[in-house]
Amino acid sequence: MSLGEFILVSIVKIVIAIGILLTAVAYTVWLERKVVGHIQNRWGPTRVGPFGLLQPLADGVKFIFKEDLLPPHVFKPLYIAAPMIALIFALTSISVIPIGNWITVFGIHTPLEITDVNIGLLVVLGITSLGVYGVALAGWSSNSKYSLLGGLRASAQMVSYEISLGLSLVGVLILAGSFSLRDIVDAQGGTFWGFIPRWNIFQGQIVAFFIYLMAAYAETNRVPFDLPEAETELVAGYHTEYSAMKFAMFFMAEYANMITVACLATLLFLGGWHGPLFGPPFLQAILPVFWFAIKIFAFLFLYIWVRGTLPRFRYDQLMAFGWKFLLPLAIANLVITALIVALRA
Amino acid sequence: MVPLSYYLVLSGILFACGVTGFLIKRNIITIFMSIELMLNGVNLSFVAFAAQWHALSGQVFVFFVMVVAAAESAVGLAIIIAVYRTRETLNVDRVNLLKL
């Protein structure tokens, strides 16, 4: 694997990954509109293509052709930069997420991931924390009260929940003993007494999973915590002034973040690509990726389901919940897992 | 192979910019940021020396610098808000009366 080969392989991987991610984003949008529709006893998109499958494509074309107006009173440079920042950081975190096991394609034996860094989890955490800038700057630069308040609330919320997100992951780290995501997944192989898979969720990390879930919803400004772009109060939150493509970017950034969080959840708690393997060798090579996709789909479905059912938090409830309930719980969980690990070792 | 002095020069530049910012700027927040910049310059030289003398304690020290910087910025920003609330301005030259 000379340097040139390495670069080539990396580029191919990056292109494939971005492609998969963007299509996943589009179809998550579709999935969400269908599921929410059915939850609200209506059909959701059905016109464009069978079962509305081409609806995301239609939306994309619509966003591209819409007039991208630039309001005069905004702080131009940052107004334009904000959606870019949001989207960039949303997409980059996919780079360290491993999808499956080693495969050999065209004679090259590579792991199914763009790269493996021994502090993979920290990189993801870092990138999500940087994601806050997109929202904050968007809110501020569009120079209107609603967007400013939306931006402030969003960034405050993301910063607060980031801590409990981080703490909830530490339990898993203690069990896995390494930051690298691949090691964490490898640590979850095998089963208890034959039939219970040794996923972290079953290794006493159920509470951590619950905390992670809450923090993840808050991080991505999803339903129970989607106060920033709450239509009723702040018109559209931080992306009130945005139109067409910039709005689309924010939209994509949000869903990309959702997917990243979903991947992370599966990797850390649901045992990544571990699942029962059966069938011929070729099938066995594909099956881990399949298991990985199924788990992500399940997590996303949970997302959308929650969005359809739960009412929105008030801002002070939201902050109080984050600081006074979730954080102490995360710390408690961390302490308990540390004790268990220490006793067992 | 990058000679150590390059790192030190870079940290020197960062520190110098921090000091000049600290002296020239009139906005309290910018002054505060130049302090953070100075601290970063110092962190860089810490890590550079740690690398040269193969002593991990240099890197550990960077953590402590960061913690202190965090604490300091938290309190500093709170003070800035308090100052703004009473003085209505962030311009350092106007904040020169001990009495309101």
Added chain:
Amino acid sequence: MLHLIVFSVFGLVCAAGAVNLLVQRHPINSALSLVVVMGSLAVEYLLLGAEFVAAVQVIVYAGAIMVLFVFVIMLLNAGEEDRTKGSRVAMLFGIPGVLIGSVLVAWVLLERSGTGNVAVGALPGPPKVIGWLLFHDFLLPFEVTSVLVLIAIMGAVVLASHPGAVQQSTQSDKREG
């Protein structure tokens, strides 16, 4: 060779960010240039092998402290720095002084500070080793800093909270926003 290239690229980015912080009139711009500086510094740490430090730098510095700064700038809606008359003395001594100073420092560093050079990843700082160090050799400073942070939190809360509900009502109309 790659190491030198990457170093000089991110070094330049870093220096440019630092200078930009001085030049910019609006604090939000200088804040973002500072974020850029911190990011490039994180890369420099990676070059030196200090992964955990780089990660923490990104998370703590760029992700938390700078967000606070941006937050305060947004909250106080700080405008452009109005150009009050710069004291000539500062101009007269300031700029040449800094130039001379930095040249002197640079000369000393380049000439006299030993010839040690640093390879890529010269000193790997994996989180496990750093963690061991942090909780063994440096346990006391660790606890002390935790107390420091606690005090800082309390201080920030007290300082930033509105001065008592009573006065708040009288001044609130004038100051809100």
Added chain:
Amino acid sequence: MTPSPHLWLIPLLPLAGAAINGLFGKRFSRQTVSAVALGFCGAAFVMALWIAAQFHSSLPLLENLAPWIRAGDFQVDFAFYLDQLSLVMLLVVTGVGFLIHIYSVGYMWEEGGFYRFFAYLNLFMFFMLTLVLASNYLLMFIGWEGVGLASYLLIGFWFTKDSAASAGKKAFIVNRIGDFGFLIALFLMIKHFGSLNFVQVFRIVSGMPAEVAGTGLLTAIGLLLMVGAAGKSAQLPLYVWLPDAMEGPTPVSALIHAATMVTAGVYMVARSHVVFDRAPQALMVVAIVGTLTALFAATIGVCQTDIKKVLAYSTISQLGYMFMACGVAAYSAGIFHLMTHAFFKGLLFLAAGSVIHAVGGEQDMRRMGGLRHHIPWTFWTMTAATFAIAGFPPFAGFFSKDAILWRAYASPYGSWVYWLIGVFTAFLTSFYMFRLWFLTFFGEYRGAAGASHSDGHIQVVSSSRAEAPAPHIHESPKIMLVPLVILAVLSFCGGWVGSERFDKFLSPALHAGVTADSPEEAAAATPATEPKEQGGSETVLTGVSVLAAVSGLFLAWLLYYRRPQLPQEIAHALGGFYEAVVNKYYVDEIYAAVFVKPLIDGSTRVLWQGIDRDVIDATLDNSAEGAREMSDAVRHMQSGNLRSYAAWIAAGAAVVIAYMIWMGTR
């Protein structure tokens, strides 16, 4: 078992009297106060008599009461010592003291502060007795100081009168100057002899050779003791306080400035005769000082117009005689004269007191005259005293003065010069005494009744027996006259003891007495002080001295009885010299100019303004001022301009960094 003498009781009784009168006197009636005072003083006198009768054979007695100072090997105890010398002094002090107490009851009856006067008198008696009975120099020094204190209190008894108060202060200060010399002598003794007890000191001193060369320890001690004695007994340089001490009530002058206190100096010199015997130069100084003082005081006494001033100068002159006697090593003659002088001088003062009492407080002789008919008792007692002091044969003064004059001539230390001056002074003494006598009792009354426009010089109306009626002149009450009569008898027959018998009585104390353990060795050491026994020349000298006394009487009679205007012409004839003598040779003025003024000016200009204000205060104020100015300069740094603070911080940091770089690269 011979009963122990309880010597400590004698000084304690007057102390008790003083305490009772002093503390509770305000509530006692005048009778009780005088009863207490007289009782305790009389008890002390009776005690003294009983001891004299009981123990005169087994002297010297040493009674150690209690340890006082224990400093290493230097020890001083409360101890009393009685030998022939102190027995004589004891009898004189208690006897005369008691009489004067009785007299002062009458004299002070109308005065305010009655109990205070008697408390002070008893206090004086206590200190004098302590001085006399002390067995070591330190206890004597306590008495010495106490007596000075008592004299100060008594002179300044009428403290409302400014002159009395300043006279008291003057007396005390001059005494202190004398005591200064005395103290240094004590220190020398401690340094070289290691003890102050008479017994030890005199045993050590008697072992030392006589210092003929005029330099050395004993001479120094002798001279310093003489300074102390001069201060206390008002000898030449330090006599100025005695004339002013007449401000006090007359019994005080009688008791303190005639009989007891002033004689303390003579007693001290006599007591330390062992030292003086071995320091001939010191002895010669004593003699010279004594003689000169006698002459000098006598000349001043001649021109005084105040009756008490005349007596004061006569006291100084008589003390000069006593020191002259001690100076020629005739200590027993000196003490003998001391005793007789106590009688007639005490009597003179008391009589003068009753005269002043009679004429209603008038003290100027020019306003008296012809009083012999009005106050006969006082007249006759005063006559006896005048004849005694002048030295007429049957009276006491003749024997003691003659003994001194004879010793002055015949003693190996003496010389005819002393005798000559002595005789001339005797002539002057009798002249001014009889001048006083005539002026007071003869001629006619020039008192307030007579229109006296005399402006300082004596203006006499020639009619001798003009009965200018002075209705208010009255004789003193009996309580004042009784002591006068007793003293008159004593001054008449006091001298019959005779100097030889007196000398024999004192010889154990004065010659070999102290060194009891080796009498023969002491006798050898002390030079033979017995005069050369040429009987013939002694009678010749006695005749000359009587002749001097008679001529003095005649001259006084001539000038002040026969032809009173003569003194006027003499005064004009003498002119300037007369003025000098009247003004007491301006000695007080000289002292003021030489000592007092420079001291006061020096302290104000140099010490106060010069050092205290300009040096000490100035440094203080200037340093405060300096601090204020400096802080004022620095104040401008606190301008409130944050960026200037930042600049200073940066500058500081730069300096530190530059220093480190410089250190690093050096």
